[in-house]
Amino acid sequence: MKKNNTRGMAYGVGVGPGDPELMTLKACRLIRENDVIAVPGKVPQDAVAYKIAVQAVPELAEKELVPVYMPMVKDRDVIRESHAKVADLLKSYLDSGRNVVYLTLGDSTIYCTFSYIQHILEADGYGVELVSGIPSFCAAAARLGVSLTEWNESLHVMPALHNAHEGALEWPGNYVLMKSASRIPEVKKMLAESGYDVIAAENCSMENEKLYRSVDEIPDDAGYFTLIIAKEKKESSI
Numbered sequence: 560m561k562k563n564n565t566r567g568m569a570y571g572v573g574v575g576p577g578d579p580e581l582m583t584l585k586a587c588r589l590i591r592e593n594d595v596i597a598v599p600g601k602v603p604q605d606a607v608a609y610k611i612a613v614q615a616v617p618e619l620a621e622k623e624l625v626p627v628y629m630p631m632v633k634d635r636d637v638i639r640e641s642h643a644k645v646a647d648l649l650k651s652y653l654d655s656g657r658n659v660v661y662l663t664l665g666d667s668t669i670y671c672t673f674s675y676i677q678h679i680l681e682a683d684g685y686g687v688e689l690v691s692g693i694p695s696f697c698a699a700a701a702r703l704g705v706s707l708t709e710w711n712e713s714l715h716v717m718p719a720l721h722n723a724h725e726g727a728l729e730w731p732g733n734y735v736l737m738k739s740a741s742r743i744p745e746v747k748k749m750l751a752e753s754g755y756d757v758i759a760a761e762n763c764s765m766e767n768e769k770l771y772r773s774v775d776e777i778p779d780d781a782g783y784f785t786l787i788i789a790k791e792k793k794e795s796s797i
Contacts, residue, residue: 569686571661573668575764578611578765583690590618591618596619608663629645642679661673708732727749734790735788743777757777758773
């Protein structure tokens with residue numbers, strides 16, 4: 560979409576899963592080149608995305624940091640209201656001709672809260688560009704030393720929060736289960752009955768990373784950044 564030349568551009572920038580060395584060159588460049596950086600949370604310096612990015616781009620600490628708070632609730636009206644407030648906040652910078660770089664964990668196209676802001680901005684004629692980051696499930700697979708797909712296998716990515724029930728794994732192929740933390744016991748039960756090989760990463764590529772090689776190893780109180788990979792068992796070639 561073409562932008563109004565008097566307005567700034569909004570960038571949704573993925574900072575990757577946690578290791579600052581996994582940030583892209585483009586993400587680092589955009590942070591360096593722009594002065595207004597929007598960071599999810601009430602206190603920008605406490606945000607995980609900020610802590611990742613500032614290690615790769617120390618200049619970030621001197622930027623104008625804009626806290627972007629969106630409550631984690633299920634009330635659709637409250638969610639829509641918070642999205643509108645954030646969009647209006649970003650517009651105040653964009654209308655003055657300044658670009659805004661919005662930091663987001665992982666990739667900017669996968670279960671990303673910036674997507675909702677993007678829709679509002681674009682509907683109102685603002686220019687938006689998404690900058691990919693390494694997705695958490697790709698980083699987790701690499702840390703666990705496995706492939707996500709081979710030959711003709713399909714890959715299904717789903718939020719376990721909404722899919723921890725019998726029949727959720729109905730399609731052939733391998734699965735990535737994100738947003739599992741609040742329902743880990745139900746997810747583990749579903750996976751134990753599925754016949755899949757299960758591995759997982761908690762806080763992938765961060766300092767407190769933990770890797771699990773079976774469904775039984777995954778603790779019931781696994782943290783928010785827990786990602787599960789379920790792979791179909793391969794038939795023996797012997």
